[in-house]
Amino acid sequence: MNNQPPLSTTIAQRQLTIVIPAYCEQDRLALTTNEVISAALETLDDFEVIIINDGSTDNTRAVADILATKHKCVSVIHFETNRGVGAAYRAGLEAARYGNISLVPGDQAFEKSGLLDLFSAVGKADMIISYSANPRARSPVRRQLSRICTMQLRITTRCWLRDGHSLYVWPVKLARSINIPPDYSYHLVTLVSLLQKVTTYAELPVTLTPKPDEFSRVLRLGTVATLAWRLSLLTIASFARLGIQPPRKVALGARFR
Numbered sequence: 705m706n707n708q709p710p711l712s713t714t715i716a717q718r719q720l721t722i723v724i725p726a727y728c729e730q731d732r733l734a735l736t737t738n739e740v741i742s743a744a745l746e747t748l749d750d751f752e753v754i755i756i757n758d759g760s761t762d763n764t765r766a767v768a769d770i771l772a773t774k775h776k777c778v779s780v781i782h783f784e785t786n787r788g789v790g791a792a793y794r795a796g797l798e799a800a801r802y803g804n805i806s807l808v809p810g811d812q813a814f815e816k817s818g819l820l821d822l823f824s825a826v827g828k829a830d831m832i833i834s835y836s837a838n839p840r841a842r843s844p845v846r847r848q849l850s851r852i853c854t855m856q857l858r859i860t861t862r863c864w865l866r867d868g869h870s871l872y873v874w875p876v877k878l879a880r881s882i883n884i885p886p887d888y889s890y891h892l893v894t895l896v897s898l899l900q901k902v903t904t905y906a907e908l909p910v911t912l913t914p915k916p917d918e919f920s921r922v923l924r925l926g927t928v929a930t931l932a933w934r935l936s937l938l939t940i941a942s943f944a945r946l947g948i949q950p951p952r953k954v955a956l957g958a959r960f961r
Contacts (some may be wrong), residue, residue, distance in 0.1 A: 835865075857896070
């Protein structure tokens with residue numbers, strides 16, 4: 705049996721910290737942020753948006769500062785050098801004021817409809833995991849890597865996940881208890897670790913914008929190698945938990961299918 709207590713005290717209210725990492729996103733950051741704010745206003749009780757300017761060399765710093773001036777819910781953290789999405793997530797997690805956290809890429813990779821559904825699901829399970837409703841929007845190489853990663857995640861977590869690398873909502877208190885790497889593998893490490901700690905999780909589809917991988921750096925050889933190494937270590941470590949019940953999947957209803 706899973707002996708972890710339910711997180712009802714953490715997720716009772718629909719409150720969310722939304723982290724937006726941005727590296728040289730001067731042309732897309734404002735649109736992404738405005739869509740996030742619009743979706744949050746429609747669905748959440750309270751929220752904050754934390755933009756992480758990840759050492760951008762273009763006009764992203766100025767765009768982020770203007771957004772923070774325009775919207776009271778927006779704050780900005782500036783990195784002087786490019787540190788990567790894992791470091792951006794860790795900075796947002798440390799600064800988070802609410803009990804749940806999500807990360808939305810600053811390159812407008814997801815349609816607003818997906819943000820609406822994701823934010824609407826806050827509080828319906830201890831953690832929310834999304835998957836792509838239109839996976840063919842991704843490049844063939846990215847699709848194949850996602851398939852391989854998801855298959856290994858199913859073995860590692862013993863949860864029949866649809867996707868291992870999409871939008872999410874995670875409980876802040878438990879996420880802070882995890883030793884998170886500063887690189888791109890932060891997502892896999894946190895996902896696997898949280899699925900060993902929570903009582904319930906839920907999945908829902910989100911729609912990708914056209915060519916979502918156009919500005920992504922996940923397909924770099926070094927990044928792929930790091931992800932494969934981290935996931936292999938997680939899989940080996942998971943064998944020690946074979947007798948422990950995995951978390952229960954919660955059905956969200958027809959709207960989220």
